[in-house]
Amino acid sequence: MECERCHAMMLEEAFEDIGADSWSMKFHGWRCPVCGNVLDPVILENRSLFSRAMGAGARRRHNARAL
Numbered sequence: 135m136e137c138e139r140c141h142a143m144m145l146e147e148a149f150e151d152i153g154a155d156s157w158s159m160k161f162h163g164w165r166c167p168v169c170g171n172v173l174d175p176v177i178l179e180n181r182s183l184f185s186r187a188m189g190a191g192a193r194r195r196h197n198a199r200a201l
């Protein structure tokens with residue numbers, strides 16, 4: 135997994151999301167050791183739903199970078 139901000143290699147880590155009433159959920163995500171960017175499965179799922187709605191063509195143009 136490459137960081138989308140700084141393109142460093144991200145580390146897979148276990149996280150614990152602690153909410154009200156001592157509710158908690160453990161999950162695996164990725165953390166960038168360089169800029170601190172965190173990707174979790176919820177973010178990734180939302181992003182894939184969004185890109186499906188946008189269509190593959192739009193996503194390709196959105197991700198395009200000048201060389």
Ligand SMILES: [Zn+2]
Pocket residue numbers: 137138139140141142166167168169170171
């Ligand atoms: Zn980064």
